[in-house]
Amino acid sequence: MLSSLFNSSSQKFSPGIKAALLNVLALAVFLLLWQMLAMWVASPFFPPVDGVFKAFKNLLVKGDTQGISLGTHAWASLYRVLLGFNLGVFLGVPLGLLMGLNKSLYNSTRSVMEPFRFIPPIAWIPLAIILFAGDTRFAFLIFLGAFFPVYTSTLVGVQRVEPLHKKVVAVYGASKFYTLMHVVVPTVLPDILGGMRVAMGAAWLTIVAAELAGGINEGLGRMMLNYAELLKIPEIIVGMIVIGAIGFVLNELLLMAERYLFKWRWQVTL
């Protein structure tokens, strides 16, 4: 009976809508289990779902202890992330292309570029605190986190360019610029988008750490730390959930861009 129900629903809905419904269901099950577990444990260190929701509503409407609303905190963090992320993409892609196309330049500057990759953005925080203030500091740190995934995946993607595809346009007398824009970039674009998604993850990792290190009153990381000092767990969890949700939405947006840009890869074969 259950299977017949499932079958009829699979005929009624498109695969996309079905997946969305199943995700809503999974989320509901998760929240239900959380609520049950919290009620069973009954500890102030394990807040129930409704407690977290109440904290969420309060933060959204009334704001935190200083009257700064959740929206302001979230926007502050998102703004810094987007600033640093865009900077990382705008510098990472051209530099990755340049290094990928100039093997000798890449090989001769490896010892300068590569070690930077292994300095985590968090390790830059002390220096950034001294050198920069406000959004510039955060944008700088996020740029460091976002740059390398984009740069490295672009660099790797360039190696994927087929010599035959270059030859196809060379025979018609294509200029270097034409080859770059019409052969190299289309080949590398999927790698760039993949690198951007990794960079987005790195950017959120960095922003929370940077905000925890302090300096400014707005930002989700700052908000969470303030409530940690007050031992208020629901508000901390609200901060975590908002970070996760914004990251999820940004990732989905990038995935949508991928699906749109790479129709030539995604469409089903005849």
Place this chain on the structure above:
Amino acid sequence: MTNLNPKLQVGISHQYGNLVVHGDIQFAVKENEFLCICGPSGCGKTTLLDILSGLLKPSKGDVLLDGEMVNPKKHSISFVFQEPSTLPWLTVWENIATGLKIKKLKKAEIKQKVEEVIRIVGLGGFEDFYPHQISGGMKQRVSIARAFATNADLILMDEPFVSLDQPTRERMQQEVLDIWKNLKRTIVFVTHNLEEAVFLGDRVIILSEKPTSIKADLPIDLPRPRDPLSIEFTELRARCFSFLHQK
């Protein structure tokens, strides 16, 4: 018609380091002639086409197209490669338009030429498909359409049908002949298949092994359409065969 000045005049030798690829290769191709070049594998056929296209400079000598040193930026040259060479991120239509776009033709002119060649090669209805959505034979047809779309002074074909199955191959051979008759182009077609060479060419050049030289230059004066089973065809093929295997 002035046959005094050939369309393509080749006089080259080529070597990589100490490896002599082409000894001394000299031949000429007339305007609108269909020349087939046949040779054992590894004799540098693809290298020869690279030199004819102007992409590779020969160690010695030069290639003259319409009396001038061949140059992809100046001349209009088309190349049909052995491997599928459609650009996967472009639709069939955009792939065929590639050469015309690089040559900076006007939009209306590109549209008209692409539509014409799509009709001739029978790709109508597939304009908006991506290469991964069509068969290998159709991909090669797209490459051929791309080659014939430009007003090419010279079309170079490097074993374009080698990866196709026999029936598709035979159909495509006939199609290339039809397009060529229709649009009138100068073609240099490389193959290791003698039957293909005798079926297609006005002339067949037989190459030796490395260091490569020309063993024979045979006119194929059979009327078209040619019947590969006719006595004349079989005899010519046998002559080519004996040249190819002569030490």
